[in-house]
Amino acid sequence: MGARAPDVLLLMADQMPAAALAAYGGGCAKTPHLDSLAAQGAVLENCYTGFPLCAPARFSMIAGQTPSTIGAWDNGAEFCSEHPTLAHYLRAEGYRTCVSGKMHFVGADQLHGFEERLTTDICPSDFGWTATWDEPQHVHPWFHTMQFASEGGVVARSVQMDFDEETAHQTVRKLYQWGRDRRAGDARPFFLMHSMTHPHDPYVCTREYWERHKENEIDLPRVPFLPPEKRDAHSRSLFYNYDRGEYPMDEQRIKNSRRGFYGNMSFVDDIIGRVLSAADAAGLDDNLVVVFCSDHGDMLGERGMWYKMSFYDWSARVPMIVRLPGGKPKRVRENVSLFDIMPTLVDIAADGDIPALLQTHDGKSFRLLLDGVDGDGDGNGNGSVNKWHDTAISEYLCEAVAAPYVMLRRGKYKYMHCEEYPPQLFDMEEDPDELRNLADDAEAAAVLEEIQAEVSRRWDFAQLKERILISQRRRLLAHRALTTGRAHSWDFQPFEDAARQYYRGGGSYQDIEKKDLLPYPQKSGGGKKSEQ
Numbered sequence: 291m292g293a294r295a296p297d298v299l300l301l302m303a304d305q306m307p308a309a310a311l312a313a314y315g316g317g318c319a320k321t322p323h324l325d326s327l328a329a330q331g332a333v334l335e336n337c338y339t340g341f342p343l344c345a346p347a348r349f350s351m352i353a354g355q356t357p358s359t360i361g362a363w364d365n366g367a368e369f370c371s372e373h374p375t376l377a378h379y380l381r382a383e384g385y386r387t388c389v390s391g392k393m394h395f396v397g398a399d400q401l402h403g404f405e406e407r408l409t410t411d412i413c414p415s416d417f418g419w420t421a422t423w424d425e426p427q428h429v430h431p432w433f434h435t436m437q438f439a440s441e442g443g444v445v446a447r448s449v450q451m452d453f454d455e456e457t458a459h460q461t462v463r464k465l466y467q468w469g470r471d472r473r474a475g476d477a478r479p480f481f482l483m484h485s486m487t488h489p490h491d492p493y494v495c496t497r498e499y500w501e502r503h504k505e506n507e508i509d510l511p512r513v514p515f516l517p518p519e520k521r522d523a524h525s526r527s528l529f530y531n532y533d534r535g536e537y538p539m540d541e542q543r544i545k546n547s548r549r550g551f552y553g554n555m556s557f558v559d560d561i562i563g564r565v566l567s568a569a570d571a572a573g574l575d576d577n578l579v580v581v582f583c584s585d586h587g588d589m590l591g592e593r594g595m596w597y598k599m600s601f602y603d604w605s606a607r608v609p610m611i612v613r614l615p616g617g618k619p620k621r622v623r624e625n626v627s628l629f630d631i632m633p634t635l636v637d638i639a640a641d642g643d644i645p646a647l648l649q650t651h652d653g654k655s656f657r658l659l660l661d662g663v664d665g666d667g668d669g670n671g672n673g674s675v676n677k678w679h680d681t682a683i684s685e686y687l688c689e690a691v692a693a694p695y696v697m698l699r700r701g702k703y704k705y706m707h708c709e710e711y712p713p714q715l716f717d718m719e720e721d722p723d724e725l726r727n728l729a730d731d732a733e734a735a736a737v738l739e740e741i742q743a744e745v746s747r748r749w750d751f752a753q754l755k756e757r758i759l760i761s762q763r764r765r766l767l768a769h770r771a772l773t774t775g776r777a778h779s780w781d782f783q784p785f786e787d788a789a790r791q792y793y794r795g796g797g798s799y800q801d802i803e804k805k806d807l808l809p810y811p812q813k814s815g816g817g818k819k820s821e822q
Contacts, residue, residue, distance in 0.1 A: 305489060320555075329619055336682065339608050346363065356685060358749070364688035367420070385639065390484050414781070435532055462564060465482070465574060489557070496557075502556050510545065590604060612660055625680050682700075698744060713738070715741070
């Protein structure tokens with residue numbers, strides 16, 4: 291990967307299921323840039339979110355820890371500053387660190403190790419979205435209904451588009467700025483996280499993206515609507531939390547919403563193309579690690595379910611594509627969790643010198659799954675695919691449950707556990723649509739016993755539930771108090787020093803423009819220099 295540490299560009303979508311992408315078998319969404327990235331890099335086929343909800347999934351990912359380890363209970367939980375993030379570790383290695391777009395940080399710390407943050411967030415940073423287990427039947431006024439799913443279609447513009455366009459503009463500008471700095475002699479590696487809010491619902495897109503996907507090209511869910519009484523206990527609870535039959539979904543409405551969603555996937559893909567083109571044009575792609583992932587997926591009508599919050603694969607399995615400098619395309623079938631990407635990128639950046647503190651984390655480096663090296667290993671970047679633990683775990687600790695709900699995928703089996711629900715066990719190779727629960731199958735009894743023993747070792751459910759309830763009560767009280775009288779916002783306020791922009795405050799006109807006239811670095815492999 292070269293003598294100097296590689297640059298790292300992490301591209302993150304919001305609510306994009308792996309199954310909808312062509313690289314994972316999807317056939318409708320048109321995403322040529324992601325298809326190209328997948329053809330050049332490693333496609334991890336079985337990567338699972340740490341939590342099928344936005345904020346906890348993101349906190350867990352950049353902390354390299356399970357949500358329960360760091361107290362990421364729901365979308366209103368504070369991300370505590372004592373937990374080092376990927377940005378902290380790379381910054382300690384001498385990296386420039388910058389984030390542009392959605393992070394959904396809750397609390398006063400809106401940077402979490404990043405030197406720069408280019409935009410504000412799209413979501414609130416206070417405790418207003420705290421779950422309420424003391425009132426298990428309580429439906430939050432801000433929570434989903436089926437209105438968004440029933441009104442898929444075309445819009446002239448959306449707030450989410452405004453946000454992602456701003457995020458893209460800021461990211462592209464930053465890449466060109468760093469390219470100028472690099473050509474002027476600043477050799478520091480960079481970590482830039484570009485985080486979007488699409489294709490997250492509502493399921494609406496502009497006419498341009500709507501027309502990219504013709505109606506006769508739109509597929510219907512593989513598993514049709516299941517009435518509540520035929521669903522598993524958690525799926526039934528989700529039905530009564532956001533559906534309740536208030537907005538009936540016929541075939542046309544389902545197709546409209548899926549079409550709008552696929553249109554927004556193309557919007558994300560176009561942005562990714564712009565960002566990657568900017569990195570190339572700025573001369574920054576010669577030693578660049580590119581990662582694409584999503585925080586969680588979307589059920590998109592499978593089983594009659596929408597949004598996320600489920601451990602079924604459309605909600606919990608996420609795309610993870612990693613392109614290394616000089617790497618070769620490959621498919622990786624082993625199971626990984628989203629929070630494994632943090633130690634993996636530290637492993638790559640530090641060339642295997644993983645800090646001792648990081649080795650105690652829940653997340654483990656899967657670098658050697660990318661390299662395909664043989665030998666002994668321990669899951670910390672010191673071994674082979676043969677020694678990878680092949681386990682992914684996920685947690686769900688908020689709305690529509692009243693006790694911790696967890697998932698463990700090991701090998702071909704996926705197990706879902708909540709003390710209030712009957713257990714679920716699926717053979718994901720034989721039954722990818724998760725229709726046959728093997729928990730009561732005598733032939734699967736040994737597998738079930740082994741996985742249940744592992745679940746009991748990993749989680750103390752009584753203690754975990756008590757921690758969650760105490761946190762909920764504290765945050766609800768704090769939010770009520772902090773919104774009474776004079777309120778002070780934790781929201782991030784982007785600041786630009788106008789006195790130092792463009793030709794001001796940074797040297798002479800000639801000195802500044804000269805950075806654009808310096809030669810671009812030679813491409814790896816002896817390719818032509820980029821055009822100026």
